[in-house]
Amino acid sequence: MNSQLLNSATWQHGEVRLVCVERWHETHDVISYRFQAEQPVKFQFKPGQFITLLLDINGERVGRSYTISSSPSRPYSIVLTIKTISDGLVSNYLADHLQVGHRILATGPDGVFNLVDIETEKYLFLSAGSGITPMYSMCRWLEDTQKGSDIAFLHSAKSPRDLIFHADLKQFDNVNEHFNLAYSLEEGELQDGTAVVEGRFSVEWLANQVADYQSRTIFVCGPAPYMQAVKSALIEAGFDMERYYQESFGGEPTSTVNQAAEQEAKPFMLHISDKKVDLSAEQSLLEGIEKLGLPIIAACRAGVCGACKCKVVKGEVESSSQMALTPEEIEQGFVLACSTQLRSDALVEL
Numbered sequence: 001m002n003s004q005l006l007n008s009a010t011w012q013h014g015e016v017r018l019v020c021v022e023r024w025h026e027t028h029d030v031i032s033y034r035f036q037a038e039q040p041v042k043f044q045f046k047p048g049q050f051i052t053l054l055l056d057i058n059g060e061r062v063g064r065s066y067t068i069s070s071s072p073s074r075p076y077s078i079v080l081t082i083k084t085i086s087d088g089l090v091s092n093y094l095a096d097h098l099q100v101g102h103r104i105l106a107t108g109p110d111g112v113f114n115l116v117d118i119e120t121e122k123y124l125f126l127s128a129g130s131g132i133t134p135m136y137s138m139c140r141w142l143e144d145t146q147k148g149s150d151i152a153f154l155h156s157a158k159s160p161r162d163l164i165f166h167a168d169l170k171q172f173d174n175v176n177e178h179f180n181l182a183y184s185l186e187e188g189e190l191q192d193g194t195a196v197v198e199g200r201f202s203v204e205w206l207a208n209q210v211a212d213y214q215s216r217t218i219f220v221c222g223p224a225p226y227m228q229a230v231k232s233a234l235i236e237a238g239f240d241m242e243r244y245y246q247e248s249f250g251g252e253p254t255s256t257v258n259q260a261a262e263q264e265a266k267p268f269m270l271h272i273s274d275k276k277v278d279l280s281a282e283q284s285l286l287e288g289i290e291k292l293g294l295p296i297i298a299a300c301r302a303g304v305c306g307a308c309k310c311k312v313v314k315g316e317v318e319s320s321s322q323m324a325l326t327p328e329e330i331e332q333g334f335v336l337a338c339s340t341q342l343r344s345d346a347l348v349e350l
């Protein structure tokens with residue numbers, strides 16, 4: 001078995017059947033799942049990338065992307081670390097059903113928010129909540145492969161009981177003199193000497209903690225309001241945004257109706273076979289397809305993974321991402337539904 005493992009093929013891209021070999025709680029509402037491939041492989045991915053799980057839930061195919069929290073420097077398994085969201089269909093399904101020994105289909109890896117496509121010498125990781133997962137993969141990778149890397153890591157959480165990966169990060173902080181770990185917590189304290197401030201992210205905190213932050217490359221991941229606040233604060237502080245990168249997907253879609261969007265005028269009609277729904281200029285094609293109850297896999301919901309590809313047969317549309325499409329597909333009228341809005345009535349094929 002050992003030599004078989006050592007000589008196993010490398011999985012780099014595409015679909016793979018995973019077997020859950022371990023699961024454990026990181027915090028009260030965050031669970032890590034470790035997977036190996038059904039046929040032994042070495043997983044090759046870039047630290048920071050995500051994988052898309054393809055599940056059948058209540059008879060429907062559902063896809064959802066999650067960052068790999070483990071590092072490719074430990075290639076025989078991958079770990080996904082997932083926060084259970086109260087109305088999150090997939091995270092709840094996994095928490096309730098995915099046990100050791102269960103098999104699951106996945107595809108990937110994908111994502112440009114990673115340490116191979118973005119190279120630098122001086123890292124500044126800013127994260128909040130479960131946005132810590134790509135940062136942890138990156139830190140583990142750097143610690144395993146480039147000892148002594150210059151890393152500043154500022155993480156924001158609600159309280160000490162919400163801190164994910166604290167023991168490992170503390171260990172990096174202890175053994176690497178160039179690793180600078182600090183937290184902002186809305187409540188509670190840590191008694192182990194880690195730098196902690198009360199409250200949320202602020203540039204003042206950043207400047208106090210990381211005096212040379214202006215010369216670093218910044219990686220940001222967390223809930224959308226957090227990323228927005230960090231971005232605005234850095235722009236205001238005159239940071240060179242050429243060295244600013246943020247992960248562009250995260251939370252699960254919820255069933256909450258967006259009131260503002262509901263009240264907007266909806267000038268365009270989306271037709272798909274014999275069904276139709278009206279959409280505003282702000283709503284995505286994906287929202288329309290989901291409203292119609294039609295089957296579509298929307299994994300990243302950010303124009304990255306390509307799962308929501310569909311074809312515009314008639315009508316005008318505007319797309320903010322074509323990242324996952326080939327020039328031929330674009331020529332043929334394919335779009336990414338999550339990143340496309342109507343500019344006229346349209347006929348679409350799934």
Ligand code: FES
Binds near residue numbers: 324337338
């Ligand atoms: S859901 Fe990933 S590209 Fe649209």
